[in-house]
Structures are given as C-alpha cells and as structure tokens.
Amino acid sequence: MLDLSRFLANVAEPAALLGPDGQTVPLPMEAYQVLVKVVESMRAGKAITVAPLDQRLTTQEAADFLGISRPTLVKLLEKGEIAYERPATGRHRRVRLSDVLDYQSRKRQERRTTLDQMTADAAAAGLYDEVPDYREALRTARKRRAS
Incomplete structure (x- = not known):
C-alpha cells in the first residue's frame, strides 16, 4: 500500500x-x-466500502453502518426518520444507502447546530471571559433547561 x-x-x-x-x-x-x-x-487504517447510492440494505446492515443497534434503527424507521421499503413478497424492510447517508448527514448537522448554540450560550454567559465557577454555570444551565 x-x-x-x-x-x-x-x-x-x-x-x-x-x-x-x-x-x-x-x-x-x-x-x-x-x-x-x-x-x-x-x-490510514480506515475501512472502505464502495457501493452504489441506490443499494438497498437490510436493517442490520443499515444499523451496522450507523453504529447503532438494529432495534434502534427500527425505531427510527417507524418514527419516519429514515425512509424504507417493504418488498411486496417479503416482510423485511429494506433501506436505501442514500437514505441512511441523508439521515447521517442530518444528525451531524443537528449536532453542529446544538454545539454552536451551546457555545453561543456559554459566550453570552461570560464563560469564555475568565475562569468561571463551573458549578454555578452548571446550576444555571440546568435551571434554564428544566424550564
């Protein structure tokens, strides 16, 4: 190599x-x-998979790809988070690789947005201005989150 x-x-x-x-x-x-x-x-020691975007995955394959359990994936399917198909002759769900990648991208963006908001909240609370009292900041954040 x-x-x-x-x-x-x-x-x-x-x-x-x-x-x-x-x-x-x-x-x-x-x-x-x-x-x-x-x-x-x-x-770099990374695993490589080459597959067409329209490839259909089993629920186990999709769960493995996302690094979650199959039951967790099934819950996401049932909540409509990821589109799926049921072949007319079978009872097993199939998930398109492109839909799994779309879900993964949406979750990544949601995490970025949440982290950006947390950083903005911390900056607004002055947590970057000086060495803060983290215990008090944590109490304040918990109160804000509870309400």
Missing part, C-alpha cells in the same frame, strides 16, 4: 490500467480520484 500511495502522490494526472496481456486502458479522472481517496483511507 505504501508503494501505491507514493506512486499516486507523485502522479498529477490519471494513470492507466495495465492488463495481463499488456494492454493499457486510460483510467478516467473520476476513477483516479476515487482510487486516490481509497488508498489514502486504507493507508
């Missing part, structure tokens, strides 16, 4: 694929960019 990573780091343009019979085929720019990202991620 290190050799491939070094090679890709020194190549500014897409390379070509070399077949076993010596035939070469230019590698399209899109495939080259994916290859570069895959190699970078693998070199």
